[in-house]
C-alpha cells in the first residue's frame with residue numbers, strides 16, 4: 001500500500017488528522033495536510049482507508065501494492 005497527498009487539493013479540514021493521526025498532520029502555517037510516515041502498516045490500513053474516504057476534497061490517494069497501475 002502506498003499513500004500520497006495532494007496539497008493543492010487539500011482544504012485544511014483536518015478530517016484525516018482526526019481519523020488517522022499516526023499518519024497525517026496539518027502544517028502549522030497553512031493547515032494543509034502532511035504525511036507523518038511513509039511506511040504504512042497493513043494492520044492500520046482501515047484508518048488510512050477511512051481517512052481517504054472521508055477527505056472532503058479527495059486529496060488522499062491510496063494505491064494498493066497489487067494495483068498494476070502502481071507498477
Ligand code: SF4
Nearest residue numbers: 010011013014016055
Ligand atoms: S481530510 Fe483531506 S482536505 Fe482535510 S486536511 Fe486531510 S487531506 Fe486536507
